[in-house]
Amino acid sequence: MKDVQVLIISQCDEPGSSWAAFLVRRGWDVKICRSGGELRQCACGNSLNLVLADEALTGELPAIPSKNRGKAAAMILFSKPGTLPNKKIAEYLQGGFDDFIASDIDPRILEAKLLVNLRWALPAAARTMEEVRSRSGGIKVNKSQRRVIIKKGGGFLEISGMTQIEVGILALLVAREGVVVDRRFIVETIWHGKEVNFQNVDKHIEALRVKLACFGRNIETVYGAGYCYREVK
Amino acid sequence: MKILIAEDDDVFRLLMATILFEAGYDVVAEPDGLHAWEQLDGDGADMCIFDVDMPGLTGIELLKRLRSDARFCGLPVIMLTVKALVEDQLTGYKAGADEYLPKPIEVQVFLARVEALARKAGKGSL
Numbered sequence: 001m002k003d004v005q006v007l008i009i010s011q012c013d014e015p016g017s018s019w020a021a022f023l024v025r026r027g028w029d030v031k032i033c034r035s036g037g038e039l040r041q042c043a044c045g046n047s048l049n050l051v052l053a054d055e056a057l058t059g060e061l062p063a064i065p066s067k068n069r070g071k072a073a074a075m076i077l078f079s080k081p082g083t084l085p086n087k088k089i090a091e092y093l094q095g096g097f098d099d100f101i102a103s104d105i106d107p108r109i110l111e112a113k114l115l116v117n118l119r120w121a122l123p124a125a126a127r128t129m130e131e132v133r134s135r136s137g138g139i140k141v142n143k144s145q146r147r148v149i150i151k152k153g154g155g156f157l158e159i160s161g162m163t164q165i166e167v168g169i170l171a172l173l174v175a176r177e178g179v180v181v182d183r184r185f186i187v188e189t190i191w192h193g194k195e196v197n198f199q200n201v202d203k204h205i206e207a208l209r210v211k212l213a214c215f216g217r218n219i220e221t222v223y224g225a226g227y228c229y230r231e232v233k
Numbered sequence: 234m235k236i237l238i239a240e241d242d243d244v245f246r247l248l249m250a251t252i253l254f255e256a257g258y259d260v261v262a263e264p265d266g267l268h269a270w271e272q273l274d275g276d277g278a279d280m281c282i283f284d285v286d287m288p289g290l291t292g293i294e295l296l297k298r299l300r301s302d303a304r305f306c307g308l309p310v311i312m313l314t315v316k317a318l319v320e321d322q323l324t325g326y327k328a329g330a331d332e333y334l335p336k337p338i339e340v341q342v343f344l345a346r347v348e349a350l351a352r353k354a355g356k357g358s359l
Contacts, residue, residue, distance in 0.1 A: 074353075086339045093345035098353060100342075106319045112326035120331075120353040144327050 003048060004073070004118060004129070006030045009039045009061070010054035015078070015103045019052070022107035025189045027129070027175055028114075036060030048073045048122055050114050055079035058092075073121030074098045076113065078105075108192065115144075132171045136231055139215055141171040150215050159211055165190055166208050169201070173219060173229035182226035234351060237278035238262040239269035239295065240313075241287045245336070249282065249313075256344050266290025270298060273305065280351060285314035285325070293328050300329035309354040311347070313338065 006028050008016040020030040033039040036057065043049050050073055053061055058077070077092050081102040089100045098117055101110065119126035133140045140149045146167050148159040162170075168190045173181055183198040205227055209216030220228045236258045240246040243264070250262040261278065263269040267289040273281070281299070283292035290298070292312055299305040310332075312325045317335035325333040331350055334343065 086342050090341040090345035093342070093349045098349055106322075109319060109322050109326070112323060116326065116331050117353070 004029065004050065004122070005042070005048070006050045006052065006114065007033055007039055007042050008052045009033045009036070009057055010052075011035075011057065012054070015105075016052075016054075019107055019110060023111065023114075025185070026111060027132075028111075050074045050076070050117060052076050052078060055084060055092075074114075074117035076101060076117070078103050080104075132175045134174050134177055134229070134231060138231055139170075139174060139212075139218075141167060141174055143167060143171050148212070150212070152214075162211060163204075163207075165204055166211070169204055170208055170212075170229075173227060177229050177231075180222045180225045180228045186226065234279045235259040235261065235277075236347075237269060237272060237281045238283075239264075239266055239281070239287060239292065240284040241265055242284070245284075252340055252344070253347070256347075258347075266292065266295040270295060273299070277304075278308070280347070280354070281308060281310045282347075283310060283312055285312055285316050285321070293324060296325070296328045296330060307354075309350045311350065 006020075006023055008020060008030065010016045010032070011034055016032045020032055023030045031042045033042055037060075039051070039061070043051075051061075053075060055077055056079070061075075075097050076099040077097045078101045081104050084100075092100060099113055101113065115126055115129060118129065130144045131140060131142045136151075138151045141147075142149075146162060146164060148162050148167060148170060149156050150159060151157075169186060172186060172189055183201045186201050187194075187196045187198070205219060205221075209219055212219075218229055218231050220230055222228050236253055238246060238249050238253070238260060240249060240262065241264055246262050246264065250260045253260045261272055261276070263272055265287045266283070269281070269283070270290060272278075283295055285292040287295075292314070296310055296312070299308060299310065306329075310330055312330045312333045313336060314321070314325075314333070315336050322333045331353075332346055334346065
C-alpha cells in the first residue's frame, strides 16, 4: 500500500532486514533508515508513516508529542529482549510511544500490531491493507475476515468454506495480478519458513479453483514457475 | 474513564480492578463474558480488558460480538491471558484486539499500555 510507509530506524541489520523482507512480501512499503536525519528525509513525503525505532537510537528521533506528530501514525519502540527495565518501558510509553516490542517478535504479530496502530490512525488505510481486490473489482479478498466476494451477474456472491491458507494464497495472487508468483514465494509467505512441499501448494490451488467456480480459471498455472492471477475476459 | 474487566479468576479480577482503580480509572469487573456483555450493552464503557478463557462466552467470542456491533466496533480492547502462543495472539488480533498481553502482568508497563491505548483511542489518559 503506497499511502502508508513503514520506516524502520536502526543502525543494525537485524531485525530490520528480516522485518522488511516479511512486510514487503505482505504488501507493505518499507524503508530502513540508519539515522535520525535519514528518517526525517524518508518521512517528508506524502505517506503516512508507521515508525519502528530501535531504542538505541531514541536520542536521534524527533520529539514525539502525542498530539501533532505530523504524518507519523504510530511510533513503536523496539529493543533486544530483556535489555530494557520495565520502568524504562513504561516511561517510553507514557512519553508518547504507542507500543513497545522485543526485537525477537514474530513478524506476524508485528504486522498485526502495525494494523492495530494503522486502524486507530487511519481506519480506511487499515481496511485497505486487510482487503485485496482485482483491478476490475471482480474479486475481493479480506484476509482478516477470511471472506472472498466475487462479482456475478450484476451482483456479489460470497464464497463460503475458504480456509485461512486458501484465502492467504488467493490474496497473494490477486495483489500481484498479472505477475507470476513462484511456489517458493508462496510457501515462504503463507507458511512462514516451515518445511512445506510444493505439491501442497498445488493442492491448495486446486481446491481454490474448485471453490471459486468460474473465477477459478483466472488462476493460471505457469509451468516451471508458479501461478498467476489474470482475469479471463 | 470507565474500564470494564471480564475475568473469571476471582483473585486476578480483584487485583486488576484494584490496580486500575488506584490508578484513577472507574472500574466495573464482571466474572464472565455474558455478564460483561450485559454490562456493556446496558451501561457501556470506554475501554475493555478481557480474559480469553471464560465460561459461557469466551473473551474471543465476546470480542467478536463487540466488533460486529456498530456501538462497540471502535472500543479499545485489551486481551489478557495465559494463552500467549503466537497462534493465540494472532487469533486475538484477528478478532479485533488492540493489545494482547500475557499474564502475569508487570503493573507499571500494564498501566502505561492502558494509557497509551486510551491516548490512541482519543480518550485521554484518565
